[in-house]
Amino acid sequence: MSGPILDPRYALPFAEAALPVLRNAQLRKNVAHAIDTIQAKRARLVAEKADWQALRDAASAIRSHVLEHLPGYLEEFETRCTAQGGIVHWAADAAEARDIALKILAEAKADSVVKVKSMTTAEIQLNAALEQRSIAVFETDLAEIILQLGDEEPSHIVVPALHVNRAQIREIFAREMNLPNLSDEPQALAEAARVFLRRKFLTSPAAISGANFLIAESGAVAVVESEGNGRMCLTLPQTLITIAGIEKVLPRFRDLEVFLQLLARSATGERMNPYTSLWTGVTPGDGPQNFHIILLDNRRSSILARPVERQTLKCIRCAACMNTCPVYRQTGGHAYGSVYPGPIGAILTPQLMGMQHAQSLPFASTLCGACYEVCPVKINIPEVLVELRAEVVAQGHQSIGGLFERLAMQVTSFVFRDERRFQVAQTFLRFLARLLTRKDGWIHALPAMGGKWTQTRDLPGLPPQSFRMWWRDNEAREPAKDA
Amino acid sequence: MATREKLLASLHAATTFRGGDRPLTYSALARPYIDAGKRSLSERIALLIERLRGYDAEVSETTPQELHATITYVVEKSGRKQLVVPVGLPATWLGPATNWQRDNGSAHGTIDAADGVMTAASCAIADSGTIALHHGPLEGRRLLSLLPDWHLIVLHSCQIVETLPEYFARFVEPPGLVTWISGPSATADIEMTRIKGVHGPRFLSVIIVHDELSRPT
Ligand code: SF4
Numbered sequence: 009m010s011g012p013i014l015d016p017r018y019a020l021p022f023a024e025a026a027l028p029v030l031r032n033a034q035l036r037k038n039v040a041h042a043i044d045t046i047q048a049k050r051a052r053l054v055a056e057k058a059d060w061q062a063l064r065d066a067a068s069a070i071r072s073h074v075l076e077h078l079p080g081y082l083e084e085f086e087t088r089c090t091a092q093g094g095i096v097h098w099a100a101d102a103a104e105a106r107d108i109a110l111k112i113l114a115e116a117k118a119d120s121v122v123k124v125k126s127m128t129t130a131e132i133q134l135n136a137a138l139e140q141r142s143i144a145v146f147e148t149d150l151a152e153i154i155l156q157l158g159d160e161e162p163s164h165i166v167v168p169a170l171h172v173n174r175a176q177i178r179e180i181f182a183r184e185m186n187l188p189n190l191s192d193e194p195q196a197l198a199e200a201a202r203v204f205l206r207r208k209f210l211t212s213p214a215a216i217s218g219a220n221f222l223i224a225e226s227g228a229v230a231v232v233e234s235e236g237n238g239r240m241c242l243t244l245p246q247t248l249i250t251i252a253g254i255e256k257v258l259p260r261f262r263d264l265e266v267f268l269q270l271l272a273r274s275a276t277g278e279r280m281n282p283y284t285s286l287w288t289g290v291t292p293g294d295g296p297q298n299f300h301i302i303l304l305d306n307r308r309s310s311i312l313a314r315p316v317e318r319q320t321l322k323c324i325r326c327a328a329c330m331n332t333c334p335v336y337r338q339t340g341g342h343a344y345g346s347v348y349p350g351p352i353g354a355i356l357t358p359q360l361m362g363m364q365h366a367q368s369l370p371f372a373s374t375l376c377g378a379c380y381e382v383c384p385v386k387i388n389i390p391e392v393l394v395e396l397r398a399e400v401v402a403q404g405h406q407s408i409g410g411l412f413e414r415l416a417m418q419v420t421s422f423v424f425r426d427e428r429r430f431q432v433a434q435t436f437l438r439f440l441a442r443l444l445t446r447k448d449g450w451i452h453a454l455p456a457m458g459g460k461w462t463q464t465r466d467l468p469g470l471p472p473q474s475f476r477m478w479w480r481d482n483e484a485r486e487p488a489k490d491a
Numbered sequence: 492m493a494t495r496e497k498l499l500a501s502l503h504a505a506t507t508f509r510g511g512d513r514p515l516t517y518s519a520l521a522r523p524y525i526d527a528g529k530r531s532l533s534e535r536i537a538l539l540i541e542r543l544r545g546y547d548a549e550v551s552e553t554t555p556q557e558l559h560a561t562i563t564y565v566v567e568k569s570g571r572k573q574l575v576v577p578v579g580l581p582a583t584w585l586g587p588a589t590n591w592q593r594d595n596g597s598a599h600g601t602i603d604a605a606d607g608v609m610t611a612a613s614c615a616i617a618d619s620g621t622i623a624l625h626h627g628p629l630e631g632r633r634l635l636s637l638l639p640d641w642h643l644i645v646l647h648s649c650q651i652v653e654t655l656p657e658y659f660a661r662f663v664e665p666p667g668l669v670t671w672i673s674g675p676s677a678t679a680d681i682e683m684t685r686i687k688g689v690h691g692p693r694f695l696s697v698i699i700v701h702d703e704l705s706r707p708t
Contacts, residue, residue: 045683062523151680226665236676236691261665280619280673313505
C-alpha cells in the first residue's frame with residue numbers, strides 16, 4: 009500500500025482515506041497518546057488564566073478588524089518593511105510564489121536551503137519545486153526532519169510527526185544518520201538532530217521561513233518556535249525568503265500581547281514557547297542582508313469576499329481544534345488528504361483548493377462544536393462547515409443520493425421558512441417517530457437511507473411533549489419572574 | 492507589479508462596506524483582558540524564578556555590589572573557560588579567570604566554538620518566564636546568544652514585569668529586533684513531551700540583580 013496523499017486533487021474521499029488508519033492500531037495509539045498529553049497540558053494552563061475568555065474576545069475582534077481593513081494594513085506593512093530594506097513580493101497563487109522564490113535563489117546562487125517549518129510552504133508544495141531545480145532542501149524542525157528522512161507525510165499542523173513514536177524515530181535516525189547505536193531516549197534523539205544540522209546551518213547560503221504574524225506599524229515579521237532551528241535559519245544565512253499568507257498581518261506590535269498569551273497555551277500547552285523572533289527588514293551587521301517576503305493570496309481573497317467563510321482567515325494555526333476533535337482523534341491527520349487536517353482543514357482545504365477537490369471534507373465532522381469552543385480566535389467552524397456543505401449540495405452531484413439530498417434540503421428550507429408549515433411538519437414527524445421508538449425509549453433502526461446512520465448508533469426517542477407544546481401549556485400560567 | 496495591483500483591488504472589493512454594523516476602528520476594539528498584574532516586586536521576582544526553574548534554567552540572585560563576584564562564581568561553577576560577550580557589556584562584569592572574547596563581528600565559526608555567552612537583557616515577563624532581548628550593544632547580535640551551548644543572562648530587578656501587556660506598555664516604540672526566550676531550547680515533537688535542548692543553547696543561566704538592594708555610596 010502506498011502512503012497517504014496530501015493533495016486534495018488526488019486524495020481519496022475522507023471516509024475511504026480514513027480506513028487504513030482505523031485499521032492501524034499502532035498509529036491510532038500514537039495519535040491518541042500525543043493528543044491526550046497535549047489536551048491535559050492545555051486544559052491546565054487555560055484553567056489558570058482568569059482572563060482566557062477576554063483574551064479570546066480581544067483576539068477575535070482584532071482578527072476581524074484586520075480582515076475588514078486588510079488591503080490598508082498590507083500596504084502599511086509593505087511600506088514599513090521596504091523602508092527597512094526588505095523586498096516585498098505579491099503572489100496570486102502557489103505557482104507564482106514558487107517562481108518568485110526560485111528566482112531569488114537563482115540570483116543568490118543558492119544550491120541549498122535550510123527551512124523553518126511553515127504550513128504556507130507546504131500549501132504551495134515548495135519543496136518539490138526546489139528539488140526539481142536541484143536545490144537541496146533541509147527541513148530543520150525536529151518533526152520535519154523525522155518526516156523528511158523517514159519519507160513520511162505530516163499529520164498535524166503544530167506537531168507534524170505526532171503519529172510517529174520514539175522507537176520509530178530512533179529507527180529512522182539510526183538508518184539515515186548512520187548512528188547504529190542511537191538510543192530511543194528523546195534527549196538522545198534531539199542531540200542527534202542538533203549535530204546533524206549544525207554544519208548545515210553554518211554553511212547554508214539561504215533560508216526559507218513562514219511567518220506567524222506580520223506587524224503593519226513597523227514592518228516586522230514574527231516567527232514562533234521551540235527548538236532554535238528557526239533562530240538559526242533567521243540569522244545565519246545571507247539570504248532569507250519568508251512566505252506568508254496575506255491574512256497574517258496584525259495592526260500593531262502591541263497586539264502580540266493578546267496572541268502570544270493564547271498561541272502557546274493553545275498549541276503546545278505551554279505558558280510560552282521557548283523562542284519567538286521578530287525582525288524588521290535588514291539590520292546591518294546582524295542576520296541576512298538580503299531579505300525577501302512573499303505575500304501569498306492563493307484564493308484567500310475569494311474567502312475574504314464571503315461573509316460566513318471569511319472567519320476562516322482569522323486562524324492562527326494553533327491546532328487546538330484538531331486536538332479536541334473527536335473525529336481527528338480517531339482518524340489522525342492523513343485522512344484529510346491535505347496539509348491542513350482536522351476541523352480547520354475541513355473548512356480551509358476546500359476553500360483554498362476549490363470545492364470540487366474536497367467535497368467530502370465539510371462532512372468530516374459531527375458538528376459537535378468542540379472546535380469552536382477551544383478556538384483562540386473564536387472561528388465558528390461548525391457554521392462554516394454547514395455553509396460549505398450547502399455549497400457542495402448546491403453544486404449537486406448527479407447521483408440519486410445527491411438528488412435526494414438536494415430535494416431534502418429544499419423541503420427543509422421550505423418548511424423552516426413558515427411557522428405553520430413547521431408546526432404541521434413537526435406533528436407529522438412526531439407521529440412517525442413514535443412508531444419507530446421501542447419500549448426502552450430508544451430508536452434502534454431508522455428506515456431507508458437513515459438505516460446507515462443507525463447501524464452504529466442509537467437515537468433517543470422523542471419526549472412525550474415538544475418544547476412548543478410545553479410552552480403553549482405553561483406560558484400563560486407562569487409569568488416570567490425578574491431575577 | 493501586476494499581481495500587486497490586481498490583488499489589492501480584489502481585496503478592496505471584498506472588504507467594501509455593504510451595510511450592517513459598521514466595522515470598528517482600531518482604537519475602538521475592546522481589550523477586556525488583564526493588563527497589569529497585582530504582585531509586588533519581590534513576588535514578581537519569586538514568580539519569575541519559579542517559572543525559569545520550571546523550564547530547567549538555573550537562577551542566582553545578587554546585589555549590584557556583588558554582581559562581579561556572582562558572575563565569576565557562576566562561570567567558574569559551570570566549568571566554562573571561553574566566553575563571548577557583546578561589544579557593549581561593562582568591563583566591570585568580566586572577571587580575570589575567564590577568557591572573554593568581545594564580539595566585533597567575529598566569524599560564525601568562532602562564536603560556535605565558544606563555551607558560552609553572557610549578555611544583558613531588555614525585560615523579563617514573570618507570568619510566562621520570558622526574557623526579552625532587543626539586541627542592543629549589551630545584548631549583542633542575534634547569533635551571539637544562539638550558537639554557544641550555554642547562555643548566561645544578567646537581569647536587573649527593575650526590568651521584571653508581571654504580565655505580557657506590561658512589557659508592551661514599556662516598549663511602545665517597536666524594537667527592530669526581538670528575541671523572546673522562555674527557557675532553554677526545547678521540543679515537544681517526540682510524543683508531545685517537552686524535551687530540553689535541540690538547536691539553541693541547551694543551558695540557560697540567569698543572574699537576577701536586586702537593584703532595590705543597592706546601597707547608596
Ligand atoms: S481554527 Fe482556531 S483552533 Fe483551529 S488552528 Fe485555527 S486558530 Fe487554532
